[in-house]
């Protein structure tokens with residue numbers, strides 16, 4: 001079931017069901033994946049969706065008919081109701097029998113995620129063993145607090161793929177001293193580093209790096225800074241730096257709750273990062 005948190009997700013959920021209605025299943029979903037993740041076409045409006053579906057040799061009228069059909073609308077409505085009832089807060093998340101909620105917290109817990117699912121689906125009784133698997137999956141990524149980085153200069157790489165996932169800053173969470181310099185390195189192309197509005201210490205200087213270029217930033221205010229990569233903010237390509245004491249952490253957390261709606265993927269990344277401070 002696709003997620004339906006905000007208008008953008010709802011549009012994509014509608015696309016998901018339209019693809020099913022048009023009978024192009026896997027091919028259609030693969031085309032959406034390629035468009036969003038490889039071509040950076042986020043399909044954020046109806047026109048771009050129509051254009052994508054037209055590549056499957058449907059005419060526009062037929063696509064619109066399916067897209068606005070009673071059946072697709074009902075499925076979207078149902079998805080919204082279910083995700084509200086089950087409190088779906090992250091992807092991927094798996095519900096078994098309405099009883100067990102399994103969530104992959106980090107990419108490296110995917111294996112555990114799959115294991116706990118098989119225990120529950122294959123086992124004769126979905127009892128104690130599987131609950132243990134479920135809870136170990138949920139707790140598989142104990143929060144490790146970030147340590148103060150030594151030295152006064154620090155490197156953050158901008159990557160297509162890193163240990164923590166796709167489209168990611170590495171390290172994504174840093175703790176440094178007042179006045180330290182961060183060198184953002186364009187290791188992979190088509191990324192940048194831009195401080196996020198309302199998510200740096202008050203009075204701190206903001207920055208905006210250009211695409212595919214290194215940028216060095218001196219952090220001369222105490223507190224927490226959150227920055228993003230402009231082209232990949234929807235995939236939560238963001239990073240967090242704590243300078244000295246995290247004096248503005250509560251303000252950042254409040255602002256984060258708001259910013260999260262912009263993330264179509266990895267929507268728990270920001271919370272994960274902040275929990276490491």
Ligand SMILES: [Cu+2]
Pocket residue numbers: 167168190191192229230231232237
């Ligand atoms: Cu990027």
